[in-house]
Amino acid sequence: MPSDVLVVGGGVGGLVVARRLALEGVSVTLFEQADALGGQVARQRIAGIQLDAAAESFATRGGSVAALLEELGLAGDIVTPNPAPAWLQRSDGSAVPLPAAGLLGIPGEPLADDVVRVIGREAAERAARDADLPASTGTDASSLGELVRARMGDAVVDGLVGPIVRGVHSVSADAVPLERAHPRLRAEILERGSLAAAVRALRAAAPAGSQVAGIRGGMFRLVDALAADCRRLGVGIELGARVEEWDANGVVVGGRRREGVVVRAGGTRGGASRRVTLVTLVADAPGWDAAPRGTGLLVAPDAPGVDARALTHLTAKWEWVAEALPGRHAVRLSYDGVPDDAVATATRDAGILLGSPLRELHEATRHTWERVTPRLVDGVVAGGDAPADMLAAGDALADDVLADDVVAVGETVSGTGLASVVPHAERIAREITGA
Ligand SMILES: Cc1cc2nc3c(=O)[nH]c(=O)nc-3n(C[C@H](O)[C@H](O)[C@H](O)COP(=O)(O)OP(=O)(O)OC[C@H]3O[C@@H](n4cnc5c(N)ncnc54)[C@H](O)[C@@H]3O)c2cc1C
Numbered sequence: 001m002p003s004d005v006l007v008v009g010g011g012v013g014g015l016v017v018a019r020r021l022a023l024e025g026v027s028v029t030l031f032e033q034a035d036a037l038g039g040q041v042a043r044q045r046i047a048g049i050q051l052d053a054a055a056e057s058f059a060t061r062g063g064s065v066a067a068l069l070e071e072l073g074l075a076g077d078i079v080t081p082n083p084a085p086a087w088l089q090r091s092d093g094s095a096v097p098l099p100a101a102g103l104l105g106i107p108g109e110p111l112a113d114d115v116v117r118v119i120g121r122e123a124a125e126r127a128a129r130d131a132d133l134p135a136s137t138g139t140d141a142s143s144l145g146e147l148v149r150a151r152m153g154d155a156v157v158d159g160l161v162g163p164i165v166r167g168v169h170s171v172s173a174d175a176v177p178l179e180r181a182h183p184r185l186r187a188e189i190l191e192r193g194s195l196a197a198a199v200r201a202l203r204a205a206a207p208a209g210s211q212v213a214g215i216r217g218g219m220f221r222l223v224d225a226l227a228a229d230c231r232r233l234g235v236g237i238e239l240g241a242r243v244e245e246w247d248a249n250g251v252v253v254g255g256r257r258r259e260g261v262v263v264r265a266g267g268t269r270g271g272a273s274r275r276v277t278l279v280t281l282v283a284d285a286p287g288w289d290a291a292p293r294g295t296g297l298l299v300a301p302d303a304p305g306v307d308a309r310a311l312t313h314l315t316a317k318w319e320w321v322a323e324a325l326p327g328r329h330a331v332r333l334s335y336d337g338v339p340d341d342a343v344a345t346a347t348r349d350a351g352i353l354l355g356s357p358l359r360e361l362h363e364a365t366r367h368t369w370e371r372v373t374p375r376l377v378d379g380v381v382a383g384g385d386a387p388a389d390m391l392a393a394g395d396a397l398a399d400d401v402l403a404d405d406v407v408a409v410g411e412t413v414s415g416t417g418l419a420s421v422v423p424h425a426e427r428i429a430r431e432i433t434g435a
Contacts, residue, residue: 001025001433001434002260002261002432004027004260004261005021005026005027005028005029005260005261005432006029006030006031006246006250006251006260006261007029007031007262007263008031008243008251008263008265008266009030009031009032009243009266010038010039011037011038011040011266012038012039012041012418012421012422013039013266013409013414013421013424013425014030014032014039014266014409014410015223015226015227015230016226016422016425016426016429017263017265017409017425017426017428017429018230018235019229020425020430021429022230022234024429024433024435026433029235029237029238029258029260030235030237030238031251031253032238032240032241032266033240033241033242034240037226037227037237037239038220038223040055041055041220041222041418042054042223042367043220044280044365044367046280046330046364047282047328047362047363049325050217050220051218051314051330052219052220053220053278053280053367054278054369055417056214056218056219056312056314056332057081058213058214058219058419059212059417060212060213060419061211061419062423064419064426065213065419066078068222068422068426069222069225072226073225074221074222074225077216078214079214079215079216079318079320080210080212080213081213081214081318082295082317082318082319083210084295084316085098085294086294086295086298087293087297088164088297088298088299088300089297089298089299089303089306089353090300091300091303093303093305095297095353098118098160098164098298099112099115099118099160100112101200102199103182103199104161104173104182105156105160105161105165106148106160106161106195106196107124107127107152107156107160107196107199108196108199108200108203110125110128110152110156110196111124111125115127115160118159118160119155119156119159119160123155126153126155127152130151130152130194130195131193131196133151135190135191136190137151138151138195139186139189139190142177143173143174143177143178144165144176144181145161145162145173145174145175147186148173151189152196157174161173162174163298163299164298166298166300167298167299167309182202184202188201188202214318216320241253246262248262248405248406248407249262250262261432262406262407263407263409263432264407264408265425266410273370274336274371275336275337275338275368275371276334276336276337276368276369276371277334277339277342277368277369278333278334278366278367278369279342279343279345279346279364279366280314280330280331280364280365280366281330281332281333281343281346281358281363282325282328282329282361282362282363282364283329283330283359284329284359285329285350285354285356285357285358285359286359287354287356288313288316288329288356291316292354292356293311293313293353293355294313295313295316296311296312296317297311297353298310299311305348306349306352307335307339307349308334308335308345308346308349308353309334309336311333311334312331313329313330313354314332315328315330328362331350331354333346333349333350342366343361343364347364371416407428407432409425410425
């Protein structure tokens with residue numbers, strides 16, 4: 001077991017690995033280049049309250065985030081979102097609730113009313129013919145889009161799977177390798193005989209209950225609790241400390257070399273990235289009181305007049321946000337890149353997407369995040385940068401995988417989302433200590 005570990009980066013990955021190592025008696029120093037810990041789990045102040053500025057929920061699969069929250073004394077503050085369905089803004093400008101029984105937008109019941117409402121009767125009947133096809137049809141497809149087109153027809157991809165995959169991960173369904181979309185999809189089709197049956201089986205295998213949860217008061221409370229526990233355990237935390245160079249046995253910070261076993265928990269080498277902008281609006285908007293689009297919408301790429309990729313109606317989704325902003329609405333819109341005049345664009349988009357304009361804008365914030373380029377990896381998760389509970393999707397992982405021999409944690413190696421980052425960092429800490 002090493003005596004000194006140096007952690008590069010103080011996001012959730014770095015904090016989790018630092019805390020676990022310190023609990024095992026290792027001396028740990030953590031370097032964070034920013035002035036605050038948390039990375040992509042960050043707070044913002046708006047309209048007199050604190051809200052998350054990026055991640056606002058976690059996928060419940062695996063139970064690792066909930067277990068960590070329990071250890072940190074936050075189990076009583078875990079909350080589930082309003083179960084109302086999310087909606088889809090379609091390319092013809094209309095909005096429809098997303099079908100309930102799907103996986104990555106693939107319907108488990110192609111003839112269900114909520115599917116017919118989205119793609120129409122004729123397309124739903126075509127999709128249902130999936131059940132009559134030989135089990136092997138489409139299973140040699142290289143992409144998710146190709147598979148679904150072969151088994152259920154183009155309308156399911158164009159009207160459901162495509163907008164959902166793009167809305168959450170900014171990639172086209174035809175760009176998602178089949179084996180990455182879901183690790184067991186192909187095998188389940190061959191075993192169950194159809195794509196719809198495979199979707200039903202995979203959904204049934206997922207644990208009951210909400211697929212996502214949050215923390216009353218904001219996900220950033222996880223960072224506060226991790227940081228407090230790290231400090232209690234004696235972890236040295238250096239803020240404003242950019243690690244200029246590192247190798248397996250040491251780092252250079254402020255021109256000075258420090259020796260120790262290095263864990264990289266931030267700082268990619270070379271991997272491609274893209275920018276995502278979140279605009280949060282707090283407004284009076286009586287037309288939104290009835291939560292006309294449930295907890296929010298995903299937006300089809302060619303939806304007219306709207307630049308946003310997704311909208312989350314925060315005050316409809318989280319009871320604690322509604323309680324904190326009585327009589328007001330909070331919505332959050334995601335954009336690829338940085339929109340021109342972001343607040344005006346978001347104000348316009350929110351009015352279109354929620355079916356009526358806001359009456360008065362009280363406050364708006366804008367945050368642009370650098371994301372690792374998504375590459376879908378195995379696993380049923382939520383946790384892209386769009387409303388996380390809108391589907392069960394393949395998770396995203398950076399192209400950047402280490403070209404050096406430094407131990408790494410965090411989303412660039414575990415896949416994005418807290419449900420990937422947390423258990424991976426816990427596992428790496430155990431491997432380091434041999435526990
Ligand atoms: C807009 C948005 C919404 C999201 N929504 C969700 C969601 O709802 N649910 C969910 O589960 N996930 C969500 N995610 C993803 C989730 O937030 C991330 O996967 C997770 O927080 C990544 O943690 P990390 O520790 O790996 O990386 P980061 O949070 O990026 O932390 C890395 C840290 O390392 C620091 N660092 C980098 N280089 C150096 C260096 N050289 N020296 C010192 N410090 C360095 C950085 O400053 C940063 O603080 C969202 C992300 C974004 C951007």
